[in-house]
Amino acid sequence: MNFLVTGGSGFIGRNLVKALANIKNSKIYVIDKKITKFEKKNVFFLKADINKINSLNKISPKIDYIYHLAADLGVKKIIKQPIKSLINNTRITENIIFFSKIKKIKRLFFFSTSEVYSLLNKDGVMQETDDLVIQNLQHPRTSYFLSKVYGEFMTNSSDVPYTIFRIFNVYGCNLATLHVIPSIFHKLKTKKQPKFENPNHSRCFLYINDAIFIFLQGLKPSFKNQIVNVANPTEEIKVKHLVFKIKKLLNNKKKIKFKNEENLSITKRMPSIKKLKQLIKTKIKFTTLDEGLLIIKKFYENKN
Numbered sequence: 306m307n308f309l310v311t312g313g314s315g316f317i318g319r320n321l322v323k324a325l326a327n328i329k330n331s332k333i334y335v336i337d338k339k340i341t342k343f344e345k346k347n348v349f350f351l352k353a354d355i356n357k358i359n360s361l362n363k364i365s366p367k368i369d370y371i372y373h374l375a376a377d378l379g380v381k382k383i384i385k386q387p388i389k390s391l392i393n394n395t396r397i398t399e400n401i402i403f404f405s406k407i408k409k410i411k412r413l414f415f416f417s418t419s420e421v422y423s424l425l426n427k428d429g430v431m432q433e434t435d436d437l438v439i440q441n442l443q444h445p446r447t448s449y450f451l452s453k454v455y456g457e458f459m460t461n462s463s464d465v466p467y468t469i470f471r472i473f474n475v476y477g478c479n480l481a482t483l484h485v486i487p488s489i490f491h492k493l494k495t496k497k498q499p500k501f502e503n504p505n506h507s508r509c510f511l512y513i514n515d516a517i518f519i520f521l522q523g524l525k526p527s528f529k530n531q532i533v534n535v536a537n538p539t540e541e542i543k544v545k546h547l548v549f550k551i552k553k554l555l556n557n558k559k560k561i562k563f564k565n566e567e568n569l570s571i572t573k574r575m576p577s578i579k580k581l582k583q584l585i586k587t588k589i590k591f592t593t594l595d596e597g598l599l600i601i602k603k604f605y606e607n608k609n
Contacts, residue, residue, distance in 0.1 A: 308333045309368045311355055311401060312375030314341040316480045317416070317472075317516065321372060322348060324517045334364055337375065355397045361404045370524065372414045373401050376452070387448035394452030398459055405465045412468060414523060415460040417453045419473040419536070419574055432577040433471070433532045457532070468528045470520065473536035473576045476597065477513030478604040486510065486598070489548055490605060493557045504545035504563035507573050511537040512592035512600075519581065519589070527584045536576035537591045550594075554602055 308325050312318045313335030325333045326345035333348045335341070340352050353360035355375055375397055377390040398415070405413045422431040437454055441447055460467045474485065482491040485508065492499035519535050522528070542550075545563060552561070582589070 306331050306369045307367055309364065309371045310335050311337070311371070311373045311397070313337050313350075314339040315374060316477070317475060317513070318372075318374045319479075320477070320513050320517050321374075321520055324521060325372075332366070334366065334368070336360070336364070355400055356393060358400045358403065361400060364404075368408045369411050370414065371401060371405055371410055371412075372416070372520070373398065374416045375401075376416070377449075391448040391452050394449075395455050395459075398452075398456040402459055402463045402465060406463070410465065412466045412524070412529065413460060413463075414520070415456055415467060415469045417457050417469050417471045417532075418449075419471055419534075419571075419576065420450050421453050421457070421471060422571065422574070430575045430577055431471075431534065433534060433580055461530070461532070466529055468523050468530070469532040470523070470535045471532065472511075472516070473534065473574065474508050474510045475513055475516045475535075476510050476601075478601055480513075485544070486547070486551075486601070489551050490555075490601065493548075493552060493555055493559065493561075494605075496559075498560055498562060500562045500564060501544060501548050502564055502566045503572075504548070504565075505543055505572070507541050507543045507575070508547075509536055509538050509541050509574065509576060510594060510597070511535065512597040515589070515591050519585070522585050525584070527586070531580070531584060533581050533584060534576045534578055535581070536578055538576050538578055539591055540594045541573075541575055542594065551598060554598055 306328065308331060310318055310322050310333060313322050314337035319341065322333055322335055322343060325331055326348050331347060335348060335350045336353050336355060338354050341350060343350060351363055353363065355361060376394045419431060421437050422435060457469050460469060476486040480487045482488045515537060516535060548561065
């Protein structure tokens with residue numbers, strides 16, 4: 306099988322490529338603006354910007370499956386350049402869909418986000434059948450939400466076989482500090498008096514190995530033309546409790562502060578994975594939050 310992974314230099318992309326490379330008789334073609342070296346001989350890297358459709362013409366082999374991760378992301382980046390981010394994310398998805406039709410692929414995996422779920426979801430339990438409601442067109446963060454909703458619409462209206470993954474808070478080693486868990490580790494280690502935002506917001510966190518397991522399960526025929534939450538709903542936790550948990554793990558004695566910030570972030574983000582379980586048809590053994598945090602702690606210790 307031949308795979309194309311866009312955005313393969315990112316955190317999820319790197320881990321996904323490594324897993325795909327272990328599939329027998331597989332070849333993985335990675336495309337990204339950032340050069341990344343992969344040790345596997347069946348992984349081929351192409352530095353290119355898929356905003357430009359001609360970049361995809363360089364991929365001549367037959368492609369069976371595309372995992373489309375490439376996107377502008379990160380709250381600060383989106384808020385700083387909302388229009389550019391919206392245009393970039395929609396254009397690259399449009400280009401990938403066009404390329405998918407030319408290659409007559411078996412499946413396009415579009416990586417969406419839990420950000421598509423609305424603040425109007427009062428109980429906080431997000432299901433794939435929920436209505437997606439535009440919250441505030443005047444807030445620059447809305448551009449990311451819009452780009453992913455538009456991407457989903459383009460994907461499931463394209464006549465290309467697809468699977469849409471709506472991803473909830475994936476974490477692991479080597480994840481950039483703009484994300485929740487690594488930012489907590491970073492602030493506790495480097496700041497004299499760390500400050501953390503929105504302490505009463507609650508989230509569920511999915512360890513990277515578990516996410517990769519789900520993405521590979523997505524190759525099953527049952528996932529064809531489905532929208533699926535990718536999440537671990539077993540350990541919902543408030544940000545303040547997560548901070549104290551990591552603080553204790555690090556034996557950190559620093560005084561900390563919390564502040565509330567209005568940034569359109571959903572207060573309670575609790576996923577339903579009923580559909581995921583039905584499609585996989587096997588029990589998912591999730592990495593516990595304590596296990597995942599300990600792995601990250603040891604990673605940082607070995608890195609220093």
